[in-house]
Amino acid sequence: MIKVKPIKLIAVFVFLSISSVNAQISEKPEDISPLLIGEKIPASNLINELGETISLNSQISKMNTVLVFYRGGWCPFCNLQLSGLATSTPDIVKLGYQVIAISPDDYKNIKPTIKKGTLNYKLYSDPKGKFIQQMGIAFTPDPRTKGYISKNTIGKATSVLPVPTVVVVNTKGEILFEYIAPNFKQRISSELLLAVLENL
Template sequence: MRTSVLTILVVPFLACAQVKDDAIIKKGVDVSKHVPKGIEAGQQAPEIVGVSVDGRQVESKAMVEDKELVLIFYRGNWCPYCSRHLSNLNDSLQYLTQAGAEVVVIGPENFESAHKTQEKTESDFILLPDTSMQLMQAYDVLFTVTKRYKGKIKTFLFTDIAENNGQDEAMLPVPATYIIGRDHNVKWRHFDYDYTKRASVKEILDHLK
């Protein structure tokens, strides 16, 4: 009897876990390797240090002395959802800066590919290529792309993900958004494996207040 009860409890749990894995896999995440969870609200934000696509030195520690930091991860210039999201973000950039925020956008692309992103989105925000992948790892948004998804992107969007990033292996970030407060802690986050779902400018503004 006890075994039967245990089976009744465990089987639905395993089924739910499988459904979740299947949904993540469809978005290109190789679940046989590390599946990112993203750092949580309330945690201390890893420091960001790097050089932007236009040669500016970027240091989050200095930025949050008098501003809040809006940190956005994107996948690449080949991704239509990223291009649309970043273009919309740039169109509303003045509202974010007026709210006392600095916007930094981080992606896995090499500098050449990141320049294409900048041109495509006509961006005025800080665009930071994370060529070492260390920032994406620190924020726990980085994952290995499935072979099937790599093929899909190459066939339909004519892009080799690894080549676009200047890497041997195809890796991408979950396109998450973080707001980092002046206390260096994560104030709010939007984290969704479904890359079609992004944080809106309104959501970001609501959480900057």
């Protein structure tokens, strides 16, 4: 069992900037202004793989939640992260948390992502990245990335991306922990995430 001192629970990549009240889209990943620990996430409606509208608040009110914001099923780094989460989800559930992964992918892309691995948690689409913008982690991808997304996605391609982020919230939607990595190749390890959850 990994033990982490409380002082280490704040991720290196958490930005200590003042969050904006209004939803915004930054030009670069390094310029985002995320909501901070202690703040409440906004109410949001998401879309499941069947195209049905889901209230995120109704989902998190049932159980403390690990929210994982990923770029999309077209992203190999995201797929590795999602697969790793599937392995650690049983341990996360034992600690009293559920896992919900969110991307600005068209909901039609969720089924193929689920089929890539045995996922034992929920994946939702955030149409147009509205919730991602409200979380303060949205940025505009460069033209090259936009082109890649268009060629490797089903349905309407997104014009906004989230900085890869993991947010832990309680049933009231209050942020208990967050890990934000402007470098999309860097993701929180399963070991660190489990250690964080054990110490919250």
